[in-house]
Amino acid sequence: MKKYRSKLGIIYDILKIIDDEKEIKITKLLSKANLSYSRLQGYIDYLEKNGLIKKENEVYKITEKGLNFLREYKKFENFVEAFGLEL
Amino acid sequence: MIPTWFFILSVVLELFIGIVSILTALVSYRAFRFSKNIKIFYFSLGFMLISTAMFLHIFLITLNILTPLPARISLERLSIDRFVVTIFYIFEILGFVFISLSYVFQLKEIALLTPLMIINPYLEIFVIVFQIFISIETFINYMNRKTRDSLFTFLAFLFLFISNFFFTVSIYHEVFYIIGQIIQLLSFILIFTVIYRTVRSK
Numbered sequence: 526m527k528k529y530r531s532k533l534g535i536i537y538d539i540l541k542i543i544d545d546e547k548e549i550k551i552t553k554l555l556s557k558a559n560l561s562y563s564r565l566q567g568y569i570d571y572l573e574k575n576g577l578i579k580k581e582n583e584v585y586k587i588t589e590k591g592l593n594f595l596r597e598y599k600k601f602e603n604f605v606e607a608f609g610l611e612l
Numbered sequence: 613m614i615p616t617w618f619f620i621l622s623v624v625l626e627l628f629i630g631i632v633s634i635l636t637a638l639v640s641y642r643a644f645r646f647s648k649n650i651k652i653f654y655f656s657l658g659f660m661l662i663s664t665a666m667f668l669h670i671f672l673i674t675l676n677i678l679t680p681l682p683a684r685i686s687l688e689r690l691s692i693d694r695f696v697v698t699i700f701y702i703f704e705i706l707g708f709v710f711i712s713l714s715y716v717f718q719l720k721e722i723a724l725l726t727p728l729m730i731i732n733p734y735l736e737i738f739v740i741v742f743q744i745f746i747s748i749e750t751f752i753n754y755m756n757r758k759t760r761d762s763l764f765t766f767l768a769f770l771f772l773f774i775s776n777f778f779f780t781v782s783i784y785h786e787v788f789y790i791i792g793q794i795i796q797l798l799s800f801i802l803i804f805t806v807i808y809r810t811v812r813s814k
Contacts (some may be wrong), residue, residue, distance in 0.1 A: 533647050601643040604810040605652060607761035609753025610714060612647040 533612055535560070537598045539568055540577060540591050548584040615786040618793075619677045625797050626670050632800040633663030635807055651717040658710035665703035672696045701739075708742035715749040737780065743773035761809060764802045771799035 530538070535558075542557045543549050549557075551569070558565055569585070572578045577591035587595075602612050637659035644652040672693060679689065750766040778792030 531647075531649075533649075597646060600811060601646050603761065604639055604807070605643055605655075606753075606757065607759070607765050607806045607810055608655065609750050609762065609765070610652060610655060610718060612643065612649060612652070 531612065533598070535568060536572065536577075537595065539565075539572065540587060540595055543578055543585055543587045544592065544595060548581075548586045550584055554585065615789065618786075618790055619673055622793060623670050623673050623677070625793050626666050626673070629796060629800045630663045630666035630670065632804045632807075633659045633666060636803055637663060639807055639811055651714040654710045654717070655714040658707045658712075658714065661703045661707035661710065665700045665707060668696055668700045668703065672700070705738050705742070708739055708746070712742050712745050715746065740773060740776045740780065743769060743776055747773050761806050764806050768799045768802035768806070771795050771802070775799060 539554070539558055542554060546553070551565070554569075555562060555565055560568070569578070572591070573580065575590075576588055577594055578585050579588055580586075598612070605612055637656045640652055640656035640659065643649075644656055675692075747766065747769045750762070750769050754762040754766040756762075775792040775796035778788045778795065782789035782792060
């Protein structure tokens with residue numbers, strides 16, 4: 526069964542891809558994020574607006590705030606998963 | 613029934629349980645603030661209600677320790693005791709209702725089990741039914757994930773259920789109350805371990 530991704534889960538996935546790649550172009554991000562272009566663009570705008578990623582010379586990089594989000598997400602995910610819940 | 617000599621130790625054990633419940637409520641509330649997921653809010657609220665129930669129980673036991681025996685069995689005191697115990701059960705049952713709700717919201721098929729929760733009129737048995745439900749949920753979670761934390765959580769709720777069983781039968785012998793308290797303590801040590809392991813993890 527295909528696992529449903531929440532909005533928060535998608536944000537985590539996008540940030541994780543950017544963090545793993547260190548810097549990434551939107552075309553590569555599109556192929557890895559498993560989202561349509563318009564949806565991905567919407568998330569990118571949201572992440573940029575909230576200071577979680579930044580765009581430099583056509584590539585996206587994760588910010589300190591974005592890294593902090595990843596840490597917090599993982600911590601809370603581990604906590605709720607231990608109780609059989611999902612974020 | 614609680615043996616008199618066990619009063620002070622009981623306060624210490626329940627204080628620990630109350631603190632672990634508050635910790636669980638606070639960490640899950642932070643998780644709710646982070647995710648805005650309502651089922652995590654119910655989970656947090658459930659533990660907050662359980663910790664409030666625990667502190668009410670501690671208040672009642674402390675009142676009994678401090679009151680000399682003749683005054684302890686006066687009609688006025690007994691009515692206070694009855695009132696506090698009723699509030700304690702209301703908070704405890706509501707606590708488990710909210711924790712159960714967080715699972716019901718997550719797994720719609722398990723919601724079929726909810727009618728079972730309103731069958732028995734006896735308060736302690738009410739709590740036990742909720743604990744069985746939560747134990748089943750956490751067991752399913754453990755079977756899916758097979759992680760140490762999910763095992764600890766399942767065991768914690770299983771122990772909580774067993775401890776409440778002992779509290780129910782403590783009307784027959786005091787020793788069952790002590791056994792119940794020890795098992796309940798083990799349960800909250802496991803929950804505390806899960807919180808420590810997950811919150812401290814980098």
